[in-house]
Amino acid sequence: MKPVKVGLLGLGTVGSGTVNILERNSDEITRRAGREIQVVAAATRHLDRPRSCRTEGIRLTADPFQVVDDPETEIIVELIGGYEPALELVLRAIDNGKHVVTANKALIALHGNEIFARAREKGVTVVFEAAVAGGIPIIKAMREGLTGNRIQWLAGIINGTANYIFTEMFYAEREFGEVLAEAQRLGYAEADPTFDVEGIDAAHKLTILASIAFGIPLQFDKVHVEGIAHVTAEDVAWAEELGYRIKHLGICVHEENGYSLRVHPTLLPQRHMLANVDGVMNAVMVSGDAVGPTLYYGPGAGSEPTASAVVADLVDVVREFNLEPENRVPYLAFQSHFLSNDPVLDMGEVETAYYIRLMAQDEPGVLADVTRILGELGISIEAIMQKEPAPGAEDVPVIFLTHRVKEHRMNAAIEQIEGLPAVNGRLTRIRVERFDS
Numbered sequence: 001m002k003p004v005k006v007g008l009l010g011l012g013t014v015g016s017g018t019v020n021i022l023e024r025n026s027d028e029i030t031r032r033a034g035r036e037i038q039v040v041a042a043a044t045r046h047l048d049r050p051r052s053c054r055t056e057g058i059r060l061t062a063d064p065f066q067v068v069d070d071p072e073t074e075i076i077v078e079l080i081g082g083y084e085p086a087l088e089l090v091l092r093a094i095d096n097g098k099h100v101v102t103a104n105k106a107l108i109a110l111h112g113n114e115i116f117a118r119a120r121e122k123g124v125t126v127v128f129e130a131a132v133a134g135g136i137p138i139i140k141a142m143r144e145g146l147t148g149n150r151i152q153w154l155a156g157i158i159n160g161t162a163n164y165i166f167t168e169m170f171y172a173e174r175e176f177g178e179v180l181a182e183a184q185r186l187g188y189a190e191a192d193p194t195f196d197v198e199g200i201d202a203a204h205k206l207t208i209l210a211s212i213a214f215g216i217p218l219q220f221d222k223v224h225v226e227g228i229a230h231v232t233a234e235d236v237a238w239a240e241e242l243g244y245r246i247k248h249l250g251i252c253v254h255e256e257n258g259y260s261l262r263v264h265p266t267l268l269p270q271r272h273m274l275a276n277v278d279g280v281m282n283a284v285m286v287s288g289d290a291v292g293p294t295l296y297y298g299p300g301a302g303s304e305p306t307a308s309a310v311v312a313d314l315v316d317v318v319r320e321f322n323l324e325p326e327n328r329v330p331y332l333a334f335q336s337h338f339l340s341n342d343p344v345l346d347m348g349e350v351e352t353a354y355y356i357r358l359m360a361q362d363e364p365g366v367l368a369d370v371t372r373i374l375g376e377l378g379i380s381i382e383a384i385m386q387k388e389p390a391p392g393a394e395d396v397p398v399i400f401l402t403h404r405v406k407e408h409r410m411n412a413a414i415e416q417i418e419g420l421p422a423v424n425g426r427l428t429r430i431r432v433e434r435f436d437s
């Protein structure tokens with residue numbers, strides 16, 4: 001059989017990893033796919049830059065549209081990233097009748113509904129395993145392995161850079177700037193690293209996971225997003241004293257009246273499996289009504305770990321090259337005409353427990369005022385801890401752990417507590433989850 005001809009858009013971290021795997025494991029991949037997979041053309045912005053893969057036999061160009069319009073390329077692998085020109089390129093590839101593989105979660109989270117509709121119309125497929133949790137085959141597992149289940153919730157560490165920064169800053173006591181620069185050097189970070197630090201990249205991935213879990217359209221704008229910047233070393237240490245570890249999680253839950261979709265730092269019991277996922281590793285826990293909780297663990301970023309998922313997608317496409325769209329695994333696990341309109345809940349309606357830290361003047365009556373406010377709003381306290389002021393400071397840090405309560409009630413409590421004359425500045429609030437059901 002003739003080799004399948006592939007056009008690559010982007011020869012950076014993931015693009016060069018893809019070329020390297022296809023070359024090194026060529027025999028193994030051919031035995032699995034049934035045909036050899038050959039990269040024949042690639043687009044890169046800088047043609048003469050040294051790169052970490054061989055390019056003999058690959059036509060290089062700085063114009064990605066040349067690759068997409070090249071009649072020889074049958075599958076386009078989009079590894080440029082970002083919204084434009086990636087969206088235009090992917091739509092043009094589809095219009096040209098080519099299948100598409102992409103690692104671009106930003107593109108799928110924001111434009112996936114449109115891209116999938118166009119691909120269905122044109123009879124081609126678009127696959128995106130590398131877009132979520134890098135090398136972990138989480139999309140395959142959920143979309144195919146868990147189809148007998150009603151998914152109840154999922155929670156995951158889905159940004160390698162943020163988890164790497166957390167681990168190095170808080171457990172190796174390194175500086176934020178230094179660790180972020182290292183994550184960039186290692187190829188983990190997004191082109192704009194604020195996407196990693198502010199939780200936007202995790203929200204892109206959560207958008208995709210939630211749609212696959214619940215069969216809802218992609219709705220990035222409904223995700224509640226918080227980054228990692230407001231978590232301090234002191235909060236990490238105090239959480240540890242209380243038996244918790246702080247992780248930046250993407251969480252979606254099938255609630256009574258809809259779905260909650262959120263990305264935020266979270267206290268987890270120290271012994272929880274997700275609490276022990278460190279560095280660039282990712283892990284996603286998915287709970288189904290039949291199977292119970294399941295866990296998927298592996299590298300969430302990096303050249304070959306991510307390219308591993310890209311190549312797996314390529315093999316899938318080759319195996320199913322001529323399938324009609326209605327015979328393929330649906331993009332979002334559910335048939336497109338059966339997607340649900342159930343709402344994504346406003347964050348005020350979501351219930352969690354809380355870690356609250358306030359800075360108070362060391363005078364009688366402050367604790368009584370705070371507990372009164374919490375009590376009046378029906379928020380029950382699980383633990384209170386008062387710490388020594390920092391050297392040279394007068395404010396006393398006071399930490400509360402609460403039981404579960406709807407967020408709008410906690411917002412009301414926080415507003416009142418921050419208004420107390422003896423409470424200085426803003427309160428720190430970190431949600432607490434146990435995931436033990």
Ligand SMILES: NC(=O)C1=CN([C@@H]2O[C@H](COP(=O)(O)OP(=O)(O)OC[C@H]3O[C@@H](n4cnc5c(N)ncnc54)[C@H](O)[C@@H]3O)[C@@H](O)[C@H]2O)C=CC1
Nearest residue numbers: 010011012013014044045079080081103104187301302306
């Ligand atoms: N780096 C990682 O660990 C992971 C990355 N991803 C995603 O994979 C995609 C690629 O990421 P990286 O390889 O890290 O990026 P990168 O910055 O290392 O590489 C991007 C490549 O695209 C080329 N490029 C960009 N704009 C272009 C244009 N207009 N015309 C021609 N070439 C252009 C650049 O020259 C470079 O070769 C992104 O969507 C990213 O979010 C997904 C999972 C993990």
Ligand SMILES: N[C@@H](CC=O)C(=O)O
Nearest residue numbers: 159160161189190301
């Ligand atoms: N920047 C992302 C790359 C993989 O998706 C991350 O750090 O997880």
Ligand code: NA
Nearest residue numbers: 129132134136
């Ligand atoms: Na993946």
